Amino acid sequence: MINFKRIILIVLLFLIPLKLILSQESSQREKPIILISYQMGITSIPQEGEEEDYRQGFNPFPVVPSHTVKTVNGEIFVYLYRNLFLGFSLDYCMNTRITVIDPSDDDSFQFNTLSFYNYYLSLRYKYKLFGISSYFSIGVGRTLTNGAESETITTNKGYSLLLEKIDSYSQMLYVSNFGLELPLGESIYLTGKISYLRLNMDKDSYLQFLGGIKFIILKGREVQHE
């Protein structure tokens, strides 16, 4: 699965110089056919579990508090029809270190959250909002959580705790995005988006805030209706 991400990156890197070559040959009147973007930001993950779920010996740390993780993103979009584009997006959400607390005795420990990938296909509709180029998209894909080896740690109060082994697992993902684009040059934009991600299995929903740069790497002639 990690190889998959690597392949995408290689493809994206390969497309940048291609874009530069193509953009020189195209004229201003042409419409973008293929676009790519690189963005960075954060994904916000809500609290998991309730204090009432505490069970001595079985669930000593019931609550994982809400937190945010750093996220990098790459997207490629292809012109479909009128204002519609079809895109493929890939997010990598990094891990972060958070503290969890045993509500019975205030014991605590820190652990690294699991990093994960989101990849999905989306349909993007472009329009002008108060004169600013913006878009809305919905998509469907999968989210892949990276596993971790089991480990026995000592909590801050000196007790032993087993961090269970977790195998990588994936689940369905539904996404809706709202984004803005500010032109910086002929084929380059500053871009930002807010995404709402809904996970199928965990019944979790995340918010994502990303910003970055977008390039047009292939332009084409205007079609009849414009």
Added chain:
Amino acid sequence: MKTLNLCGKKKRLVPLKLIFFLTIYLMTNLLFSSEAGIKKLYFKYSNNKISYLGEKKTIEPPINIRRKIGDWEIVFEGDNHKIIYKTRIFDPTLYSFDLDAPYTSYKAGEKQFKEIIFSVEIPTSIQYKRIFFYELLHPFSIDEEISPVKSNYFKKNISLLTIKEKKIYSPKLKSIDSIKIFSHQKFINNGNDKRRIDIVFIPVQYSESELGNFHKTINFLLYDVCWGGWEDKRTFFDASPMKEFKKLFNFHYLDIINFPMDWQEEIACSGDSCKEWLDNLIKKFIPVPPDIYVFVVKTFQWSSLSSYWSIIIRDDSCGNVLLRAFSRSSIGGGLYNEFDTTDNCKDEKAKEIISRKNITVFTDKDLIPWKHWILDSTPLPTPNTLTYKNTVGAFEGGYDYKCYYYRPQEKCVLHGDLWDFCKVCREYFTLTLLDNWFDPYVSAKSNVPSQGMIIYPSDTPFLNFFITVDEGLLSMLDTPNIVWLLDDKPIEGTDGKRGISINTSLLKAGKHTVKVAIVGEVVGTTGFVRKYHDNHYYYTFPEFEIGKGKFKRQR
């Protein structure tokens, strides 16, 4: 490391009266002492005797004596032992110590102290006349209000299964070729040699044709105590506490010919090495070294108690001689003889100050080791009249002298006149047997994982603990009860059970210990022991650790 405590279990609170007395005493000292400072007095302890070395500062004592308000604590550190004595000061001019021979160290396979040099610090202002050491059997009984049973309950922590194992020796002493061993008989067999008192009869200088006499002697020693007529025939095991503790003994004899009288000189051994040599000689027949050798010698030859592992007895002796020899050996606690045969009270020996076990030089009740047996109405010294026939007091005569020494009762096996021990000797003997030999545990099992493995309730919902007890020994107890303890607290609803199950999810995370205690009185000895004694026989299971639980990491 094992911590032994003389008379075991007499840690108790210092009565307020004593603290008050000491405070007054120390203050008086501070106010009126002409010269300040501390002087160090050195003593040597060997062969059960204390000798004064003087006020030297050249010898570094191998032990520490720490002074506290109310009591003194003496710590002996041996190779494998640590023995702590607690003592008290009972007189402004006399400092006393509890310094009996630590009989608990006489057990087979253990080292005993041969010689200890120690020092005592006292204020230079004290004009002492004598400093002596004696055993306070019940030092703080006067003002005791708190029940000692409550305060000491479950404090003892000894893994009995491990301390009773006997050591197997591997001596390198020369052999005596003339000795021939024909056979071995274990004629009183109560099982497990490792946890029984094994007594072996050895014929000395017997020829093959004389072995029949040897067998007769053994029979006589055990089954005819020589007192009482036909209507009152007593055996060795009719005398308490032998009667009650019968199940702790194994008796053997070996048919040996040409066992020389001077065998110790021939092989050039001394002390423990002699025992090792003997253990090795008979190991083909008795693989686990016995605890006591009884050398049966022919009439007119030597006849006395020799060392903690051997008794020498004449073949014309009656059972009472064997009984007396036993009670004077380490197994009986090393009691003194109570004979009052010597008239000469000007003898040097008669000046020896003794006040422990069954002999004292004092007639002041407070200073008598067996004062817990003495009624306030009993006169001290106690007149040897019909009125006090069965009374415990202080009867003049004992330790071979008609005067100066006092014994607890008019009659006693150690006094040489009856087949019964006096109450004080019987108590001492009983406690020695209880402390050193009573071990009702046969085996213990549990599913506690090996050391270092952490238990999670989700994997191991229950921990199971089982014990197997020696039913024979258990039957010696009057009201035996089995009590299970988790972290020294009794576990509810587990009394009397041979096995228990602990729900791990109810245990707090961290380290825990499960112990099992057999609690009970010894049959017939309910009245034997009057001073506080902890009749708890513990087995401690390996410590285990409960983990806090498991945690599933998330995004």
